[in-house]
Amino acid sequence: VEMCRVDGAPGKLIHAAIRIGDSMVMLTDEMPNCGALGPKARGGASVTIHLQVPDVDAMFAKAVAAGATVTMPVADMFWGDRYGQIVDPFGHSWAIATHVRDVGMEELKDAAKKMFS
Numbered sequence: 001v002e003m004c005r006v007d008g009a010p011g012k013l014i015h016a017a018i019r020i021g022d023s024m025v026m027l028t029d030e031m032p033n034c035g036a037l038g039p040k041a042r043g044g045a046s047v048t049i050h051l052q053v054p055d056v057d058a059m060f061a062k063a064v065a066a067g068a069t070v071t072m073p074v075a076d077m078f079w080g081d082r083y084g085q086i087v088d089p090f091g092h093s094w095a096i097a098t099h100v101r102d103v104g105m106e107e108l109k110d111a112a113k114k115m116f117s
Contacts, residue, residue: 020051039091048085048093056082056098063094078111079103 001019008014013029030038039045053059060074067089074084074096081097088094103111 021053025049039093045087045091045093048095050095050097052081052097052099054098056084056096059096060084060086063088063096068094076100078115079108 003017003019003024005016006014008029013027014031016027018025018027028036030036030041032041051059056074060070063086064070068086070084071087071093072083072085074082077083077097080099080101080103082100083095083097085093085095
């Protein structure tokens with residue numbers, strides 16, 4: 001949900017705030033003179049924004065329809081989430097998940113060892 005927007009030159013955003021669930025994310029277009037560079041100018045994203053949502057499949061489809069590129073298709077993961085990753089048209093990395101089952105610490109450790117060994 002868009003909370004506020006301050007437009008700059010035509011097609012440029014000085015500042016915006018959006019609400020995703022109960023969290024606020026602040027956004028701006030690149031402004032090199034102010035030190036604001038996006039992931040593409042920096043050669044890739046340095047962080048991944050993680051969203052925990054009620055329906056990962058619906059949110060993922062909505063993101064892809066809006067121009068996101070799939071970097072990891074949605075799948076059930078060993079830690080108990082249904083999870084996938086995308087990159088938005090501006091180069092930001094997003095992880096989107098829905099919790100589907102509780103996993104005990106031993107099961108989690110065993111599964112992680114198998115996956116990363």
